[in-house]
Amino acid sequence: MAKSAQAPRRRAIPRLLLTGYAGLVYVFLYAPIAMIVLLSFNTADFIGFPIEGLGLVRYREAVASSEVLHAAINSVLLGMAAASIATVLALGLALGFRYRFPLKGVVLQMILVPIVIPAVVGGVVLMVLFGYAEVSPGLWTTVLVAHVNWALPFAFLTLYPRVHRFDRSLEEAAMDLGARPALVLRRVVLPMMRPGIVATFLFSFTLSFDEFVRTLFVIGSDRTIPVLIWTLVIERNSPHLPAVGVLIMAATIVIALIAFVTGERSRSAS
Amino acid sequence: MNSGRDGITALSRRNLLQLAGGAGFVAMTPRLARAQAGNIDVLVPNAILNAPLRGILEKAIGAKVADAPFQSTTDSVSRLMSPGGTSRYDMMISQTEFSKTPILGSGEGKEKVLPLDLAKIPNLAKLSETFRPDVIARNDKTYMIPIFWGFDAVVYNKDVIPETDELTKTWGMIFEDKYAGKIAWFDTAHQMLMAAGLYLGKKKPETMTTAELKEVGDFLISKKKNVRTIYTSFAQCTSLLASGEVACAYSPIPVRVDLEKSGKNVATAWCKEGVLSFSTGAYIPKDAKKPAIALAAIDAMLAEDYASKLTAASGYLSCSTAGTAALSKEEALRLGYGILEGATAHYPLRFPPNISQWVEVWARVKSA
């Protein structure tokens, strides 16, 4: 009894230190973000300090810029396409892994290896492949492949544990009642996996949206958001880059918060 | 995190479809617009499409110009040589010296570019005599036509380095210890080793032997401690000089032009060993999709409308006499045309036969 009375006091100081440390980490994470926001209001002709004046001119440029709009649309559409393909493929893999087939270990390596391959090499191998196949670089050809390649292992890793822990008794019960396997899949398995599938889709979308290095090697004259940001920063030193960055971040945050809030509401509703 | 995962299911399928549909519609519109007019894909130093040059060119050829980001001549040639590289762009422009050998291929019939129909390039007559030798041909077929020329030198910040400083007359500014920590180099083997070779007194740096290359490499390694950073793109160089991160840097022309446009107090160091001059030529890859429009573009770039505005907008100088026709003598000199007349020392950026050795030496310098 005495020990547990001392325990809270003994644990208070480490607790305080931990919270203080966490606070410092948050500052570390957000200081650069805050700085970007500050710089986005800079009216100077270059990205960075010193601040010559504060104004919205860069935001006006960013919003009026058609290439920003095109890049954003490209990234969103590409993300959805890549996420869809990756989720479907990963679903097939995850479900298929429940059954027996030869060389399962080899297939597992094949799925996981793309995570391991450095991004530069991942981009380069596709550049080589499409070069020899004489496929012109394009958003819906080469870049889509690069994005699906990158998202697929992660999609599989997200779905597989859920499928692994899946309670097969419901499935077996349906089959015992005479349902064909395809029907069982559609009416029993997939609906039960819906949260996992949606999570996988969103995760894959995020991965595709932020994918940069691989894309750089296989993209032609189109732009996705990360590649556009790269162009603005490295190739053009565009003063409206911080504004673009802030807009993208804000849009992403808003969407994420909407998802979060609707999630909370549906959870409390159900 | 379980709450987060379940919460996400709330995004209904319908919402996603609506979003997709809307976005898809908006995305189609620019594509439709582009498909109507012809447009050509080009890979050229982006500065030559600065306003108002792009507008002038597009009007002259009646098509839109879609330009991919240009990194360097070596990168452009590399793309052309790569598998499938001859169909990616309709027109390319890169340094004549470096590009002429690879694009001609290893022999007759193995060219990577199309022969140019000179009848469609009447403005070729306006080509300045100085650049006639840069018209690259093989057996009566012309493959490459010079469009503009320029020079690399050192650009320095006059607020930090006074114009009276001795080092402003030599390549030594970016090598010697005086401005240690305030120097930036360009990440290219060819240019940097040439500049260092010139500074070390080599009369013909492109003919440097392995031993001489090693000497230059060791020199660069010994001076690397003075370098703040090695940049890879023109815009990075501009940024470094503008923010005061460095006070002097190996700079191509567009850097100086951009800095001057923003009102920065910079100047070119007219190196007595010779600024590195080069001409660039246009060529049409073998499997270009719109060679006719590309030809028209080449012709338009030598015509008066485009050529006379080239220098003011981009800093590069036109190979066509139409470029200086409308300029007064003083203006021409100020913009740099004096180099052609010997008013300023320059050394042509010639292509070394053993370029792969140069690349190795530079790799050694960078990793030291």
Add this chain to the structure above:
Amino acid sequence: MTAITAANINASREARPRRLEPGALMIVPALLWLVLFGVVPMILLGCMSLWRSTIFGIEMEWNLDNYRTIFSDDVYMRVLAQTLRIALASTVLSLILSYPLAYFLASAKGRKKTALVLLVFLPFWTSYVIRSYVWLPMLGRQGLVNQVLLWLGVVDAPIDWFLFNEGTVYLGLVYVYMLFMTLPIYLSLDRLDPKLVEAANDLGARPAQTFVRVVLPLSMPGVLSGCTMVFLLACGVYVTPQLLGGPSAVMFGNIIASQFLTSNNWALGAALSVILVVLVLGCLYLAGLRWGLQRLFMGAGH
């Protein structure tokens, strides 16, 4: 009737165990994709590493020159060693900095917890390029940190050594990959049964002891997952060292990229890529031997 039918079905299933169950065919579409866009390009890369690059493009002559160059010219081996060193240091640094954060997150409760975790995610929704680039205006001579220091009077002149050296690369790598280290550790700690910790404390263990003997070992899957991920990412990183490293922090990713983008030596680039992949797979294999590959990648969830 139903029961008999079921029993028959089950009996016949057991009677002839199949090597390939029809349900497994669901993997076929993905398998086709993986072969076409995963295996084939890798094989092509391997072949290319045995060919020769000239200024006219790639000649398909089979030779080992590329590998010979890589192993004899000390440039490449030196950069490889440097890459491994930087990757390892960044991983360790990242682990030290992220673990307490993950612990903090795991020990938070309820709504606050989700909010705190979300706050860690948010910065990673800026683009990767921006997350790397941002350190230039932050640490440069005219950068934010220097301006604050000058304004506070702590220094008289801007500090140079913040930027363009190996230390900056560490900083950049830790920053861009922090989520990859924090998340698995957090998930692992989150699954920890608090009753275990309580039990240890009730049995008289000091907090430090509880941590080392109970918490740390149970969070190992997450730690390994995070470390592996960050190490792999750091080995192949290309943008961050180029932007922040100055004249000396060249990493293998930069060399590979320059072969393809600048030097037009695809064959050498292919050979360098093969070596990097072999190295990385080798490290993974060694890690997998001790800790189990599946646990490594999927361990964070279990």
